[in-house]
Amino acid sequence: MTRVIEARGLVRRYxxxxxPVRAVDGVDLEVEAGExxxxxxxxxCGKSTLLHLLGGLERPDAGELHLGGARVDxxxxxxxxxxxxxxxxxxxxxxxxxxxxxSVENVELPALLVxxxxxxxxxxxVELLERLGVAGRAGHLPDHLSxxxxxxxxxxxxxxxxxxxxxxxxxTGNLDSRATVDILRLFGELRQGGQALLVVTHDAxxxxxxxxLLTMRDGxxxxxxxxxxxxxVTGLLADLADLEGER
Amino acid sequence: xxxxxxxxxxxxxxxxxxxxxxxLLLLTLTIAxxxxxxxxxxxxxxxxxxxxxxxxxxxxxxxxxxxxxxDEPGDRALVAELRRRAARLTGAPGVVxxxxxxxxxxxxxxxxxxxxxxxxxxxxxxxxxxxxxxVTAGAWIGDGDGVVLESGLAATLHAGPGDTVTxxxxxxxxxxxxxxxxxxxxxxxxxxxxxxxxxxARRLRGLGMTEEGFELQLRLAEPGEAADxxxxxxxxxxxxxxxxxxxxxxxWQQRRAGSHSDIDILxxxxxxxxxxxxxxxxxxxAVLVAGRMAARIHQxxxxxxxxxxxxxxxxxxxxxxxAIAAGATALGLGLGRLLAPPIAATSVTVLGRPQPPPLxxxxxxxxxxxxVTVVLLGTARPALHGIxxxxxxxxxxxxxxxxxxxxxxxxxxxxxxxxxxxxxxRSAWRRPGRLLTNATGLALGxxxxxxxxxxxxxxxxxxxxxxxxxxxxxDAAVAVLYDQIRSVIFGTAGLLLVLAxxxxxxxxAFAARDAARNQAVLRAVGATPRQTVIALIVSQxxxxxxxxxxxxxxxxxxxxxxEGGDLPAVRVSATALVLLAAAVxxxxxxxxxxxxxxxxxxxxxxxxAYE
Numbered sequence: 098m099t100r101v102i103e104a105r106g107l108v109r110r111y112x113x114x115x116x117p118v119r120a121v122d123g124v125d126l127e128v129e130a131g132e133x134x135x136x137x138x139x140x141x142c143g144k145s146t147l148l149h150l151l152g153g154l155e156r157p158d159a160g161e162l163h164l165g166g167a168r169v170d171x172x173x174x175x176x177x178x179x180x181x182x183x184x185x186x187x188x189x190x191x192x193x194x195x196x197x198x199x200s201v202e203n204v205e206l207p208a209l210l211v212x213x214x215x216x217x218x219x220x221x222x223v224e225l226l227e228r229l230g231v232a233g234r235a236g237h238l239p240d241h242l243s244x245x246x247x248x249x250x251x252x253x254x255x256x257x258x259x260x261x262x263x264x265x266x267x268x269t270g271n272l273d274s275r276a277t278v279d280i281l282r283l284f285g286e287l288r289q290g291g292q293a294l295l296v297v298t299h300d301a302x303x304x305x306x307x308x309x310l311l312t313m314r315d316g317x318x319x320x321x322x323x324x325x326x327x328x329x330v331t332g333l334l335a336d337l338a339d340l341e342g343e344r
Numbered sequence: 345x346x347x348x349x350x351x352x353x354x355x356x357x358x359x360x361x362x363x364x365x366x367x368l369l370l371l372t373l374t375i376a377x378x379x380x381x382x383x384x385x386x387x388x389x390x391x392x393x394x395x396x397x398x399x400x401x402x403x404x405x406x407x408x409x410x411x412x413x414x415d416e417p418g419d420r421a422l423v424a425e426l427r428r429r430a431a432r433l434t435g436a437p438g439v440v441x442x443x444x445x446x447x448x449x450x451x452x453x454x455x456x457x458x459x460x461x462x463x464x465x466x467x468x469x470x471x472x473x474x475x476x477x478x479v480t481a482g483a484w485i486g487d488g489d490g491v492v493l494e495s496g497l498a499a500t501l502h503a504g505p506g507d508t509v510t511x512x513x514x515x516x517x518x519x520x521x522x523x524x525x526x527x528x529x530x531x532x533x534x535x536x537x538x539x540x541x542x543x544x545a546r547r548l549r550g551l552g553m554t555e556e557g558f559e560l561q562l563r564l565a566e567p568g569e570a571a572d573x574x575x576x577x578x579x580x581x582x583x584x585x586x587x588x589x590x591x592x593x594x595x596w597q598q599r600r601a602g603s604h605s606d607i608d609i610l611x612x613x614x615x616x617x618x619x620x621x622x623x624x625x626x627x628x629x630a631v632l633v634a635g636r637m638a639a640r641i642h643q644x645x646x647x648x649x650x651x652x653x654x655x656x657x658x659x660x661x662x663x664x665x666x667a668i669a670a671g672a673t674a675l676g677l678g679l680g681r682l683l684a685p686p687i688a689a690t691s692v693t694v695l696g697r698p699q700p701p702p703l704x705x706x707x708x709x710x711x712x713x714x715x716v717t718v719v720l721l722g723t724a725r726p727a728l729h730g731i732x733x734x735x736x737x738x739x740x741x742x743x744x745x746x747x748x749x750x751x752x753x754x755x756x757x758x759x760x761x762x763x764x765x766x767x768x769x770r771s772a773w774r775r776p777g778r779l780l781t782n783a784t785g786l787a788l789g790x791x792x793x794x795x796x797x798x799x800x801x802x803x804x805x806x807x808x809x810x811x812x813x814x815x816x817x818x819d820a821a822v823a824v825l826y827d828q829i830r831s832v833i834f835g836t837a838g839l840l841l842v843l844a845x846x847x848x849x850x851x852x853a854f855a856a857r858d859a860a861r862n863q864a865v866l867r868a869v870g871a872t873p874r875q876t877v878i879a880l881i882v883s884q885x886x887x888x889x890x891x892x893x894x895x896x897x898x899x900x901x902x903x904x905x906x907e908g909g910d911l912p913a914v915r916v917s918a919t920a921l922v923l924l925a926a927a928v929x930x931x932x933x934x935x936x937x938x939x940x941x942x943x944x945x946x947x948x949x950x951x952x953a954y955e
Contacts, residue, residue, distance in 0.1 A: 145949075146949075149948075149949040152868075154867075154868060154947070154948045154949040154952070155947060155948075155949045174872075174873050174945075175872045175873060175874065178867060178870050178871060178872040178873070178875075179870070179872065181868070181869075181870045182869065182870020182871075183870070187868050187869065189868075189952060191952075193861075193864075193865045193868065193952055194865070195767075195770075195862050195865055195866065196771075196862065197750065197753075197767075197770035197771050197862070198767075198770060206763075206866075206869055207869045207870050209763050210763065210869065210870045210871055210875075211870070215757065215758075254869060
């Protein structure tokens, strides 16, 4: 299989109350094409920071990062932007749609950024919205959409350029059960398309849909679990509760 | 501690906590109060020197002047009748001293560059009970030939006692130089004036000088009743409508007011400029106060939570901004006292050293009223808006999400506009109030530049134009005055542009703050920092478009009100207007670029995590 993400010794430090804190502390990670990886851990353990490092929204203080075979930890801001638009799709808990753009315009935005024609970008955006069941809301502004609809639009936007990897940060955190199930089904389709998926979540049901579960604590990956259909969700929840309790 | 004391303490702390914004507001207000302060100190600064000469020369309280065009001698019988009326007026109740009537002869005097119209006032040897001209050099008229020059004429001719001047083509010795308040100072006051003895007058008549009227001057027992006295004798001015003879009664206050037209015009221009600047300052204050309110929403929430009423919170805000207004008033008045004397010293009409009028409560109150009005108008809306918001809503303060997709952006996209431009257009109308505020400031600046350009072209023409016959020196003096006005208008245009720049900077900084999340999202999906900078600049360019579209016609309209009189009519060249229209967005884009660039350098993750 093709290795999509390869991280070696990633470190990210913050200043907190005058002393440095290692939000991500020497993380090694490999993710193959078509693989889904979920990341769990207590609040503040560095999950989101790791995701931001992998997508170039933050820069590592140390370590190496390869995406799609290319070393990217030394890219400039502009180089990262250009790389990200083709190879990385982000899905955020707070959706982060552009308020002034309609649903379809939000989805086609990354396609326009990579230089697709307006016609091609629109066609692809409409296709995705149809697949996600929100084509009827294509002309609506985000403010007029429900939370579930916004997240589907955000997922469509993340997929529009068929990126190597989709990075999702608590993608179902603001959604009800039904919308959560819809999003999970979508992620399942994604893997079938050969794209890698890395999901940061507190929700064990979401985590259990991945191929692999990473557990983080104090900025480091402390456990890796290969998941299959027999892995009990309740067990995962218990593990998470233990971690929360230790904090 | 009682509430007003607490309000004052809170206001003082707020000022100290955000000194930059307070200083910016103080600066913009001081620009307005400073210009008004200069105008205030300038206006009337020639009065005291005039009064000094008026007292020293036993100046008149009421003058009865009869004028008829020299080339239209008019009805001799009517002039004789008017002399009889003048004689009767000398016996009117309240008259305590009489000067004249003194005959005026019309002719011409030679000076560098040509000739000037001349009035020779025929005087006996004196002394006179009214208007004894103050001899500043040489001697008063006496036996024998010779003339006494009015001091402004002497200064223009660079002539003094012992020199000769050429009147009606013949040389006449200068006996002396004198000051009077009966006439304004040459060359801004025309025609030039000399005093001659009856003997010299006879010689001048022989050289072709003709009679153009006479003046009778009266002193009254009560100088303050001069206006009533003149009003009571208006019947003296009655002449047949067909007559070219013009008789008129004038009080000493009227003649003083007309004696220093250049300073009055300059002060009037500065008042108008101050008004323009004050209007723009309201816009700046409104934007700044809105920004301060947004930054202090937590404090407002806390105060409300502990039981402080909205009215009391408003009091804190008012105390804070009124303190800035008070500072701006003091600074503006101080600047006025400092700058007005050197400006007034450039006047050619002041009789001696100009002296700014005393700073009365009324004058200070006018400047203070402007500052307070600006602050109140600028503070009221954003302050009330901030106070009325629920605390929770205020904490999420940001631009309201748009209700409809932008059609303009849609059209631009279909027309092939680059993506950053389309994204900028999408968010252009999110803060329409700020956009219009910005546009107003820029439009006023643009209008002033148009006026300044027109004035420059007109004055260039004026300088090229040969002087009219008989106006060799006075045309040049008028040109000097217009030069000063041009400086004021250019200065005002500059100040307006400074204010518009401050406005644009503030609005751009706030726009960058508003756009921070959207920009971060754009970068997260692959937009480069450069593209986000362009999008933010485009979102603000609407103000420029409005400013150019409104400012250029406004400027041309203002110019059409100004031209006429001595100013040659000109059209501002289309090239200049096109260059101006192109320069405004370029400069504005440069201003917006700075906060946009700073924003684009901020890391994305914290901006996205904020929500």
